[in-house]
Amino acid sequence: MTMLFEIKYHKNIVDDLKSLDKSVRDKVFKKLEQLKKNSNLGQPLGNKAGMDLTGFYKLYVDNRRVRIVYKLEGTELCLLIIAIGQREDLEIYRTAWQRKNI
Numbered sequence: 085m086t087m088l089f090e091i092k093y094h095k096n097i098v099d100d101l102k103s104l105d106k107s108v109r110d111k112v113f114k115k116l117e118q119l120k121k122n123s124n125l126g127q128p129l130g131n132k133a134g135m136d137l138t139g140f141y142k143l144y145v146d147n148r149r150v151r152i153v154y155k156l157e158g159t160e161l162c163l164l165i166i167a168i169g170q171r172e173d174l175e176i177y178r179t180a181w182q183r184k185n186i
Contacts, residue, residue, distance in 0.1 A: 088120050090162045094183050100168040108146050115145045123163055133174050135181035153180040
């Protein structure tokens with residue numbers, strides 16, 4: 085029996101998704117379904133341009149153009165999606181860093 089992870093979303097994720105084309109959103113949702121079954125899909129984030137994102141992970145979508153930034157939340161079976169967006173100029177990491185304590 086496969087354990088499924090519960091996925092929670094930061095309150096601003098809707099805005100992140102609205103900024104993406106529908107075809108990219110579909111890819112994001114497919115990747116999130118995979119993440120529910122395996123929280124180890126992402127790569128650990130550490131310090132990105134002076135922003136401490138230790139404990140967070142990044143997951144690539146759409147040929148690495150889009151990132152999902154998430155972390156394990158409290159229990160081992162809950163994931164918090166903190167930000168979804170393009171990597172351009174490290175913007176996705178800045179967004180994640182700003183949201184990490186909200």
